[in-house]
Amino acid sequence: MRASASVTTDPQAPAAAAAATGPAAATPYREAARELLRDSLFDAARRLLEDRPWAQITMAEIARAAGVSRQTLYAQFGSRDDFAQQFVIREGARFLEDVEQAIHAHLDDPVRAVSAAMEAFLVAATEDPLVSLLLADDGTGGMLPLVTTRSRPVLDWASARLCVAMRDGWPAIADADAELLGDTFVRLALSYVTMPRLDSPRATAEAAADLLGPYVERAVASAGS
Amino acid sequence: MRASASVTTDPQAPAAAAAATGPAAATPYREAARELLRDSLFDAARRLLEDRPWAQITMAEIARAAGVSRQTLYAQFGSRDDFAQQFVIREGARFLEDVEQAIHAHLDDPVRAVSAAMEAFLVAATEDPLVSLLLADDGTGGMLPLVTTRSRPVLDWASARLCVAMRDGWPAIADADAELLGDTFVRLALSYVTMPRLDSPRATAEAAADLLGPYVERAVASAGS
DNA sequence: GCTTGACAAATACCGTATACTTGTCAAGTA
């Protein structure tokens, strides 16, 4: 069973090990190699997904396309579902980088930050052919449940990362405010992707920013409640 | 094809006809009978859904359970999908009545109105065994897509009704504000049902109210801009 | 740590045949 339910992308993990063993940067190669391997597997899957739905792609194919044995794949990800889950998160990370960047580019104007962040996400998501494919296949076995019914992992992960980004840019913000904002932002973003508004991405983003704006401004400004 | 794409529940339709023909309340029986028939069919479907997933229920069964011929069913709803769509909306209407009531009970305090409305929806939805069944069946052919991927009709309908309720209770609110609030409220509500927060419904509702609060207060108060 | 080879169990595919369901007729009844 291997019990690999950890979904977090934690590149800071070796730090603890290093602190425990003594010599600084004790095993960065190990971790780096592991990360490289995982990326190769994700990239291979992405390549395959470009002309075939997820249900029709086998683990053996992914391993072969990455130039790796099937067992190495299973050693990294416990099961097919685990791989799918983490793959979606890896893809989402690309979007989230844009979002974080948008936030940090507008630290002086929180409302614009929200608007820019949502717009960055929406254009990145709608332009990505992979997202279209994800939303297209409606049947079971596809990856669509991972952003709708079983989207808890994605939601938790993205929301936590947004939380960090906000606390980073606006130190005055309260924990609860940041969490609520992250959660809501992600829920709305997922909703907009799975059933878009009739607006353009920019208009949608501005609507969301209008709505969240008053709350964000208050949260960013006032330190004490 | 019968082209019955109209999803609105419009009991005001005969009004126009009456105004055109002259005699007031010209054909209320016709409409009333139609509505009764539709309700019977919906109720029959609900009964059947209590022990069988949607995919395993045939149109013939629904008709038989309602004591009506299959063709009458097809005369009312163009297709199986149409029926499912309108059925979901009919069920949603029960929840929406609670929501509207909650809003009108707190017209003096918009934030409490949002909180009460969301909580009313969440408890009604989580208590309803039908909702649990809807969310349970993950496969294709179920009704779950109607509140996730293909939820546009439900979203538009609910959002429009909320819009009316808000304009009703807070005449000062701007059209755009009411629309945006309705849209966002429904998107969040659907998100909370399909993947609940770890909180209780009450806590979830209060979080949502906290977040929408500043916007709502501003929208309700200021008539200009 | 990765690879190769092998394994049981579960699942997918296949071709065929049968049964059922959907959506739409037309004719009949009150």
Next chain:
DNA sequence: TACTTGACAAGTATACGGTATTTGTCAAGC
């Protein structure tokens, strides 16, 4: 006019035994 009955083609679900593939997990070897 609105509903019912009976019938229809087209599409889809089911059953079926048999075969092939896939998943998830071994152990042996470099």
